[in-house]
Amino acid sequence: MQAQRKRFIGGNWKSNNTLAKSLELVDSVVNKLEFDNLDVVVSPVSLHIVPVQQAIKNNVQVALQNIGHKGFGAFTGELSFEHVKDLKINWVILGHSERRRTPEISESEEFIANKAVLAINNGLSVIFCIGETIQEMEAKETQAVLEKQLKPLVDQVKDWSKVVIAYEPVWAIGTGKTATPEYAEEVHANIRKLLPDQSIRILYGGSVTKDNAAVLIGQPNIDGFLVGGASLKEDFIHIVNACK
Numbered sequence: 293m294q295a296q297r298k299r300f301i302g303g304n305w306k307s308n309n310t311l312a313k314s315l316e317l318v319d320s321v322v323n324k325l326e327f328d329n330l331d332v333v334v335s336p337v338s339l340h341i342v343p344v345q346q347a348i349k350n351n352v353q354v355a356l357q358n359i360g361h362k363g364f365g366a367f368t369g370e371l372s373f374e375h376v377k378d379l380k381i382n383w384v385i386l387g388h389s390e391r392r393r394t395p396e397i398s399e400s401e402e403f404i405a406n407k408a409v410l411a412i413n414n415g416l417s418v419i420f421c422i423g424e425t426i427q428e429m430e431a432k433e434t435q436a437v438l439e440k441q442l443k444p445l446v447d448q449v450k451d452w453s454k455v456v457i458a459y460e461p462v463w464a465i466g467t468g469k470t471a472t473p474e475y476a477e478e479v480h481a482n483i484r485k486l487l488p489d490q491s492i493r494i495l496y497g498g499s500v501t502k503d504n505a506a507v508l509i510g511q512p513n514i515d516g517f518l519v520g521g522a523s524l525k526e527d528f529i530h531i532v533n534a535c536k
Contacts, residue, residue, distance in 0.1 A: 299535045300516035303334040303523025314340045318347045355383035361407050373414040387421040389462045405444030417454040426463035452489045458518040464498025473507050480513035502530035509535050
């Protein structure tokens with residue numbers, strides 16, 4: 293039952309904002325959030341994560357938008373789990389379609405899962421993103437695609453208390469198109485069948501707004517949201533309030 297799973301709302305700021313804008317967003321939105329029985333996380337660019345973390349005055353946590361595939365070492369440009377833990381950051385987003393599907397990046401299912409397992413085994417928690425393209429959806433391949441993306445993770449993870457799954461249909465990210473509540477619920481229910489633990493939280497992401505949040509969160513298998521554009525404005529307050 294959904295009541296047994298604590299709701300979770302994430303705000304992915306992606307590659308947006310100057311530092312001044314990020315701190316303004318903390319002041320005008322993040323610090324105005326009031327909640328008790330929720331987990332709320334925001335994810336600024338890595339350069340801003342420390343000042344953002346220091347500026348937050350409530351229980352909102354911060355998440356890194358990516359992490360390296362190794363620990364300390366000769367990996368120029370990478371951030372390791374040691375760096376993240378050193379700053380007392382608990383969350384990292386992995387598997388976002390903008391890293392899976394962008395040709396210049398093209399992270400594979402195995403590579404993403406291996407990063408996730410490394411992070412989890414070293415005490416971090418992971419928001420693990422999965423999702424299908426419009427072509428895959430129209431070809432009725434959604435379940436096969438999601439299973440392929442999840443399998444390397446399911447095969448390796450032992451501690452599922454450190455994993456949140458975010459279902460983000462690629463065709464709905466930043467497009468203004470949102471899955472119907474019925475479609476989103478059906479996919480979430482099917483994802484749950486692929487997971488070894490029914491207490492694992494599954495989020496919906498894809499053009500979540502203050503207008504559709506309430507009806508989406510009302511679905512039995514939707515445990516929260518991973519929000520993109522709407523997390524950069526006051527709409528995020530309304531979305532969090534809809535999940536209380």
